[in-house]
Amino acid sequence: MASDDALPTLKILLIGPSGAGKSALLMRYCDDEFDPDTAAATIGIDFKIKRLAVRGKPYRLTLFDTAGQERFRTLSTSFYRGAHGVILVYDISNRASFMSMERWFDEAKANTVEDVALYLVGAKLDKASRSREVTQEEGLALAEQHGASFCEASSKTSENVRRPFVEIVNQIVQTPGLLTNATAKRRSGTVVVDSTTNNGYFLPNCAC
Amino acid sequence: MGSISDTLWDVVICGTGLQQSLLALSLSRSGKNILHIDPNDYYGGAEAAFSLQEAESWVDRLATEDKGLFRSASITKPDVAGLSFPRAYSLALAPQLIHARSELLSQLVSSRAYRQVEFLAVGSFYIFKAPLDPAQQPSLVRIPSTREDVFSTTAISAKAKRGLMKFLKFVLDYDSPEQRDAWKPFVDKPLVDFLQEHFKMDAELKAYIIALTLSLDGRISTEDGLSIIYRHLTSMGHFGPGFAALYPKWGGISEIAQVACRAGAVGGAVYMLGAGIKSMATATDEVELELTSGDKVKTKLLVRGDGSVGDEPSISRLVAVVGSPLKSLFESTIEGAPTPCVAVVVLPAGSLTISGVANTFPVYVFAHSSGTGECPNGQSVLYLSTMATSNSKEVLSRALESFFSAVDHDQVPQCLYQLYYEQAAGVKQSRLDQLTLDLPGPSLSLSMDDTLLKHVREAWKKVVGDTVDDAEYMVFTDREPVDDDDFE
Ligand SMILES: Cc1cc2nc3c(=O)[nH]c(=O)nc-3n(C[C@H](O)[C@H](O)[C@H](O)COP(=O)(O)OP(=O)(O)OC[C@H]3O[C@@H](n4cnc5c(N)ncnc54)[C@H](O)[C@@H]3O)c2cc1C
Ligand SMILES: Nc1nc2c(ncn2[C@@H]2O[C@H](COP(=O)(O)OP(=O)(O)OP(=O)(O)O)[C@@H](O)[C@H]2O)c(=O)[nH]1
Ligand SMILES: [Mg+2]
Numbered sequence: 001m002a003s004d005d006a007l008p009t010l011k012i013l014l015i016g017p018s019g020a021g022k023s024a025l026l027m028r029y030c031d032d033e034f035d036p037d038t039a040a041a042t043i044g045i046d047f048k049i050k051r052l053a054v055r056g057k058p059y060r061l062t063l064f065d066t067a068g069q070e071r072f073r074t075l076s077t078s079f080y081r082g083a084h085g086v087i088l089v090y091d092i093s094n095r096a097s098f099m100s101m102e103r104w105f106d107e108a109k110a111n112t113v114e115d116v117a118l119y120l121v122g123a124k125l126d127k128a129s130r131s132r133e134v135t136q137e138e139g140l141a142l143a144e145q146h147g148a149s150f151c152e153a154s155s156k157t158s159e160n161v162r163r164p165f166v167e168i169v170n171q172i173v174q175t176p177g178l179l180t181n182a183t184a185k186r187r188s189g190t191v192v193v194d195s196t197t198n199n200g201y202f203l204p205n206c207a208c
Numbered sequence: 209m210g211s212i213s214d215t216l217w218d219v220v221i222c223g224t225g226l227q228q229s230l231l232a233l234s235l236s237r238s239g240k241n242i243l244h245i246d247p248n249d250y251y252g253g254a255e256a257a258f259s260l261q262e263a264e265s266w267v268d269r270l271a272t273e274d275k276g277l278f279r280s281a282s283i284t285k286p287d288v289a290g291l292s293f294p295r296a297y298s299l300a301l302a303p304q305l306i307h308a309r310s311e312l313l314s315q316l317v318s319s320r321a322y323r324q325v326e327f328l329a330v331g332s333f334y335i336f337k338a339p340l341d342p343a344q345q346p347s348l349v350r351i352p353s354t355r356e357d358v359f360s361t362t363a364i365s366a367k368a369k370r371g372l373m374k375f376l377k378f379v380l381d382y383d384s385p386e387q388r389d390a391w392k393p394f395v396d397k398p399l400v401d402f403l404q405e406h407f408k409m410d411a412e413l414k415a416y417i418i419a420l421t422l423s424l425d426g427r428i429s430t431e432d433g434l435s436i437i438y439r440h441l442t443s444m445g446h447f448g449p450g451f452a453a454l455y456p457k458w459g460g461i462s463e464i465a466q467v468a469c470r471a472g473a474v475g476g477a478v479y480m481l482g483a484g485i486k487s488m489a490t491a492t493d494e495v496e497l498e499l500t501s502g503d504k505v506k507t508k509l510l511v512r513g514d515g516s517v518g519d520e521p522s523i524s525r526l527v528a529v530v531g532s533p534l535k536s537l538f539e540s541t542i543e544g545a546p547t548p549c550v551a552v553v554v555l556p557a558g559s560l561t562i563s564g565v566a567n568t569f570p571v572y573v574f575a576h577s578s579g580t581g582e583c584p585n586g587q588s589v590l591y592l593s594t595m596a597t598s599n600s601k602e603v604l605s606r607a608l609e610s611f612f613s614a615v616d617h618d619q620v621p622q623c624l625y626q627l628y629y630e631q632a633a634g635v636k637q638s639r640l641d642q643l644t645l646d647l648p649g650p651s652l653s654l655s656m657d658d659t660l661l662k663h664v665r666e667a668w669k670k671v672v673g674d675t676v677d678d679a680e681y682m683v684f685t686d687r688e689p690v691d692d693d694d695f696e
Contacts, residue, residue, distance in 0.1 A: 043476040046687040067473035074479040076251050076466035077298075078324065081458060110295060189547045189579050191327045191447050191454055193308075194317050 007051065007060040008179060010172055011082050012165075014063065015104055016089035017097045018071045021123035024155035025089060026065055029165055034155050043068075054169045061169065073107075080111035084178055085119065085168040092122040092152060095133040098142075105146045115178050117171040118148035121164050125154035212478060217243045217507035219671055220497060222485055224469055225253030225513055226461050227647045227664050233321055233468035234668040234682050236475030243505060244469065244477050247484025251466045253513065254278075254631070254650035255302045257459025257582070260294035263627055270629075276515040277649065280601075281629035290531040291624045292584045298459040299527050299582065299627060303574050303591045304656050305330050305422075305453040305550070307439050308446035311658040313454070316464065319682040324467040328580060330453040331538060331548025335419055336555040336614055346614040348553060351416050353444065353452070354542065368413050375407050375417070379441060382434045391430050399433030400426070418570070419554035422654040424523060425595050426557050426570045436655075450545030453655065457549075458581040461656075474687065485512075495643045507643075511667055513634075514646040520633035523652050524600035526592040527628075528608055532621035534588045538577045549579035553615075555607050562602050569595040571607040572654055587624070593654060596630050604628070638663040645670060 014022040023045070027033045030048045047064040064083075069075045080086075086108045090097040101120070108118065120143040122134060136152060143150035149167055153160035172178055218240035221228050229251075232244050250256050254277060258266060267281045285291070306312060306327075316322040334348040352358040358369055358376075381387050394402040403409045403417055421428045421436045428436070443452040456463040473479055483501040488510070490496075495510050537551040553573040560567040574591040576582050582589045590611070592604045612620050634649010645667050651657040665681060 044474065044687065046471075046474045067470060068476075069470065069473045069479050071478070072480045074251075074481045076470060078458065078463050078466035079470060081326075189328050189549055190457075191329050191451075191546055193313055193322055193327050193447055193454070 007058055009060045009062060010084045010169060010179070011062050011064065012085045012087060012168060013080065013083050013108075014065055014087045014089060015070060015075065015108060016066075017091075017100045017104070018068070019094070020089045020091045020097050021155055022089045023065055025087075025121065025123060025153065025161065025164075026063055028155040028158060028161045030063065032158075034158075036156070050165070052165060052169055054166060054173060057173070059169055059173070061165065063165075075107070077111050080108070083112050083116060084172045085117035086112060087119045087121055087164050087168060088148070089121045089123050090134070090139075091124050092134045092139070093124050093127040093131040098122075098134040098138070101142060105148075109146075113178070115175050117168050117175060117178070118146060119143075119164050119168040119171070120146070120148045120150045122150075122152035123155065125152040125159055126156045127154075128152075211503075212243060212480075213504050213506075215241055215243075215505070216494065217241050217505060219243075219509045219511060220245065220495075220505060220507040221511045222246070223253050223513040224248075224251045224465055224481075225650055226255050226465050226468075227650075227660055228253070228511065228513055229465035229468035229472070230315070230661070230664045231511060231647075231667050232472030232477055233319055234664065235671060236471045236477070237684055238475075238672055238676070240671060242472065242475075242477035243480070243507070244472055245480045245483040245485075245499065247482070247500065249482040251469060251481070252301075252459075252462040253465075255300075255304075255461040255465055257298045257300045257462035260291075260297050260299075260625065263299055267627070267629075277517060277632045277634060279630050279632070281627070284626040284628070286623055286626075288531070288622055288624060290587075290622065291529065292587075296584045297529065297582060297589075297625075298462075299529075299589065300460045300462060300591065301525075301631075302462075302650065303455070303460050303576070304651075304654060305455060305552075305574075306656040307453045308443035308451075309439055310443075310656050311661055312464075312656050315661065315682045319471070319684050320686050321464075321467050321471050323686075324470070325463055326457040327447075327454040328457050328549040329448070329451040329540075329546045330455055330550040330552070331451060332541060332551055333419055334537070334551065334553045335415055336553060336559055336610065338559045338610075345617050346610055348537075348614050350541075351419060354450070357541070364412070368410065371407055371409055371413060372416070375403070375409070376441065378407075379434060379437050382438055391434060394430040396429050396431065398427045399423075399430045402430040402433075415554075415556045419552075419556070422552075422572060424569065424572070424593065424652070424654070425521075448544070448546060450540055450542035451548060453550075455550045455576075455580065457579075485510075490643055493643070509671060510644045512644065512646050514639065514649050516635055516649070517632045518635040518649060520636075520652070522596035522630050522632040523593055524596045524604055524630050525628070526590075526601075526604040526608065526626060528590040528592070528623050529583055529625040530588045530590055530621050531586075531624045532588065532616070532619075533577060533586055534575055534615055534621065537575050537615065538579070547579065549577045551575045553611060555610065560603065560606050560610055562599060562606050567594075567603050567607075568597065569603075571603060573607065573611055574654070600630075601628060638666065640666075640670065 047062050050061045122139045140150050151163050219242050221244045224246040270281045333351040337347050349363045352361045403414050421433045483499045486498045486500045488497045555571040558566045571594040576589045578585045639646040
């Protein structure tokens with residue numbers, strides 16, 4: 001296994017209205033877990049790391065959840081910084097959640113770089129037969145309108161859960177400059193603050 | 209999800225300035241029920257960073273409502289092309305430098321919040337020199353920042369170099385009993401007097417030293433001045449060669465506040481912006497608040513920032529977007545040093561003439577390259593600060609012009625946008641009642657003032673009580689999960 005530092009790191013955000021199923025999608029993808037009773041906003045998860053190989057090349061994904069800051073629309077601009085891709089999630093069994101996506105697209109575009117990869121997910125696909133309120137065509141049309149890719153998925157049954165992640169990574173690595181720009185920029189001027197050089201006193205002991 | 213009115217909150221924090229945000233961070237693993245609100249619809253309070261659009265609405269709001277510490281805000285857009293779209297800018301209201309040896313950095317590292325902040329190097333400090341002959345151009349002289357620098361500089365005489373080295377050696381040892389005797393008599397007197405009496409420094413050398421203290425009135429006391437220069441010298445090289453201070457990319461302290469708030473949210477705190485306190489009623493062991501959002505909430509403790517005006521004088525600030533990268537200011541002077549994104553230029557007292565009168569107080573210019581993410585490539589942002597006086601707005605305008613003619617003699621840079629405002633000093637003490645705690649106002653200091661951190665710590669103590677050991681303050685492990693592979 002290649003060491004982590006050697007792998008290109010991609011920052012991917014999951015956003016969308018409260019209750020859409022963002023955390024469930026993240027948990028199912030990363031840990032293959034689904035807990036039907038976690039109705040409360042997810043606590044304690046900053047981001048999850050997953051290594052994913054696309055086209056034979058491994059990447060290190062850092063997947064950021066909203067930490068409940070979407071509830072009152074208080075996601076900060078700093079949350080969006082350096083994102084290579086944004087997965088926007090709505091609930092196919094909740095019309096209001098779909099209607100809010102226009103604003104989430106706007107927010108995502110306003111706070112990220114121009115060629116950021118966008119991916120729309122209609123979550124809770126298992127509820128399609130009994131309580132679907134948004135058709136697949138509507139989802140696809142909205143995604144196309146915003147230059148995003150699209151799929152529907154169920155965290156409950158695992159159907160399509162891998163797809164948004166694989167496809168958005170594919171999209172990111174195929175966008176010229178998106179990965180290298182963000183990564184290279186970070187390197188050049190950034191100061192590492194968790195280790196000190198301890199040798200830089202103004203006046204080292206000297207015989208002068 | 210429960211409504212925010214059904215919960216009896218352990219703490220309601222009002223305001224998302226640095227202190228309140230750090231409090232949220234410090235409590236993010238405490239398991240306490242926290243509601244964090246801000247009357248503004250943006251994070252950061254007096255330390256916010258604005259897009260041009262946000263700056264505009266901020267100025268508009270200041271014109272119509274009393275915003276406490278800020279006044280006289282105005283925006284000027286000279287009639288020249290070159291300004292990019294509003295969101296391409298992130299203008300910091302409080303562009304403070306953070307010294308490498310700042311307690312704030314240690315806390316950000318121990319709390320793991322630093323991982324989400326990108327720190328940039330603050331490079332050279334320059335002194336503005338008015339020409340002796342008015343027909344000549346003014347110039348910028350780099351203040352030597354390392355030993356080699358002092359030796360190789362041609363800007364000061366050999367005698368001055370010896371004086372400077374002597375002083376710098378003294379500072380590194382200034383708190384020892386022997387050295388204390390030397391400066392004790394000057395403790396509360398201005399540092400310039402001490403430099404004069406004890407080191408017999410000439411005016412120019414004194415200006416160099418005072419510039420390093422970033423003292424707004426130029427009259428910093430000997431005790432404070434020595435401690436700041438000590439911090440500067442010991443910070444030099446701490447995180448790498450050639451720089452003493454750092455600046456968080458994308459708007460400085462604002463970024464730290466946002467990252468701290470996210471840590472609070474990850475820990476379960478609920479965030480609401482655009483929600484202030486409309487009214488409050490105190491019962492025996494809880495406070496009932498009516499928020500401007502219409503919600504009514506109950507809490508065991510309310511922590512606010514004190515927004516009232518304190519005794520200290522105000523400052524005037526001018527933020528200028530410049531249509532030139534000002535490259536010469538951002539060259540690294542030492543091999544292996546990161547490319548600096550911030551340079552400091554000091555225009556000393558007396559170096560400018562406004563309507564025939566010299567400026568009483570120094571003007572500090574923080575030049576930020578596009579590497580700060582605060583402006584597009586090819587441009588830069590200047591943050592000018594000086595003590596507020598009856599003509600400080602003119603002083604800052606003149607300082608900007610003078611800076612322009614000193615920084616590039618061939619092609620004078622163009623100003624694309626200006627935001628002017630005055631900021632009053634807040635109160636310096638925190639105030640604790642049974643159920644409310646008011647943190648001091650924001651600092652006007654141009655570098656991070658670590659004394660504010662102690663008030664945050666006291667607030668934390670008030671909330672967690674004796675259940676938590678003091679040594680655990682802001683010490684957290686990473687929340688990162690164990691890695692997992694998804695390889696076909
Ligand atoms: C993207 C988005 C845009 C919003 N725009 C506005 C607005 O312009 N004006 C306003 O007053 N409130 C708006 N809200 C809603 C406001 O934040 C709600 O008060 C909050 O979402 C909780 O409402 P509720 O408890 O009644 O949930 P419910 O009514 O149970 O809401 C169910 C779902 O619908 C979403 N929702 C609720 N109201 C709206 C709405 N008006 N527009 C879009 N989605 C909604 C919720 O986020 C949630 O996912 C918006 C919410 C979101 C997520
Ligand atoms: N049937 C079904 N329920 C789901 C699915 N995904 C999520 N849920 C449920 O929907 C609710 C909300 O899911 P979360 O993943 O917590 O939603 P979220 O978007 O993270 O919401 P916040 O944490 O509030 O931001 C939970 O009760 C989940 O169990 C799914 O695919 N199918
Ligand atoms: Mg969640």
